[in-house]
Amino acid sequence: MAKRVIFYLNQFFGGIGGEDKADFAPEFRAGEAVGPAVGIAGGAGDIEVVGTIICGDNFYGQNEDEAREFIAQTIKEQNPDILVAGPAFNAGRYGFACAGACQVANENGVIPVSGMYVENPGLEHCRAFSWVAATSDAAAKMRKALPLMANLVKKLAAGEEVTPEGDSYHAQGRRECILVEERGSTRAVKMLLARLNDEEFETELPMPTFDEVEPAPAIKDLSKATIALVTTGGVVPNGNPDRLQSASAQQWNKYDISQLDELKGEYYTVHGGFDPVYCNEKADRVVPLDMLRRLEKEGKIGKVHEIFYTTTGTGTAVANSEKFGIEIGKEIADAGVDGVLLTST
């Protein structure tokens, strides 16, 4: 029985209009493949086109709940097997909306397929559970993108195996177990010998790229500067009143330390990744309020910032860590703080 496929497009590719129509409320065109969907459906073999959802990028961005509800409702009514969103290339709002459509599809047992450029901000929101074709960054390359997406739809509909390299989609970050001829120790030694002999070799696990950040200019006058304390050591007031997690933090918290000369006795740690005994005796061993206070009293720094920020580092998702860092950083910057001491365990 042919697999049922539903498409998601924005207002431009859906033929509604340009930026002026970006707040177009979602519509479902039953039985129709619109715009790029025609090219995808054409190359996807034996499938049944259920229809196309068209939604303005701004509508999605400003009414996400409503847009997602519309997609979910359409899915419930139409019962598709596969949802194809985009391709969005490098378009941020469109990519974000396609990622949302993929999420809704995934939540409702529908296979999500899309097409995005590697830098599209929407990619990270959906790649783990979707098959997102690796497209170029411009819609001018539509002719190259459509066959990639059609191929994914065709194979997924047939239940065939796909691979990121062979089928040109962004790796989902999953690890599959496979059997190979040589055992790991042999492969490792061969790789090392190749490297030592300046020969070609291919890593089995690419190392993550290091972040580079433009260094902030130095503080001109430390004696007038406000310094804030931040930690990933899970240091919280006794009783953990805001229930910070011991691992895989879902939140960060902030506390007023303006009346304290030290954390000892008032704070402890809930961090599950290191032996807490020493920190619990005196939390200043992880968050050095006592000595920062002393530097303040001596006039070597201007002021200890009244608010202290904390979260738990261990097992915390990189995405959350980035989010927390941006949120905390913004609060601290808005408060006019000059420098931060970030302690980690």
Added chain:
Amino acid sequence: MATITTISQSVGANRIVPTVAIPYPVGNPTLSEADEEAMRYEMVERACNALATEVTESTQFE
């Protein structure tokens, strides 16, 4: 301020003060209280001075 400074580098920290140990980055329970406090004071002062030092790339302040 962290013990595994390669992690600090990998997330883009530009002013890094290597610390004592994972369970007590700015502590040392093997020292006397007075010595431990002196050590922590020196480390925190070093960190604050690092904030007041121009750097062009990730730099460790030991």
